[in-house]
Amino acid sequence: MAIEVSDSAREWIKxxxxxxxxxxxPRHGCCGGGADIAVAEARPPDDPACYTGVEFEGLSLYLDPTLVGQGLRVDVAGFLGMGHLFVEGVSPTRS
Structure with a gap:
């Protein structure tokens, strides 16, 4: 698979x-530095044609092509129904 999704994140996304x-x-520092951070959202992208689509165990995942094969893992954090997705692993900077 292009990305790992935890069981709890899979159920949350469903x-x-x-x-x-x-x-x-993109995240920008106060002195001009910046980095691209991988984020996960429970929604389709604005332009699906710009993403790599993956069907996995009842989920439709859209991945930024630069993140495919990067060893990332999607999980969910939070409690009492107030969860949010997050991505673990190395986030590459766009070339």
């Missing part, structure tokens, strides 16, 4: 509609 997007999000 409850939210069964679709998730894993993309790079």
């Amino acid at each position: 409850r939210k509609g069964g679709v998730a997007t894993v993309r790079l999000s």
Whole structure:
């Protein structure tokens, strides 16, 4: 598989509609530095044609092509129904 999804994240995504997007999000430092961080959202991307689509155990995942094969893992954190997805692993910087 192009990315690992924990059992708890898989169930959480299914409850939210069964679709998730894993993309790079730019983060900027105060002195001009920056990095792209992998983030996961329980929604389809704005432009699915720009993503690699993966069907996995009842989920539709959309992955930024630069994240495919990067050894990332999607999990969920939170309690009392107030969860959020997060991505573990190394986030590459776009070339």
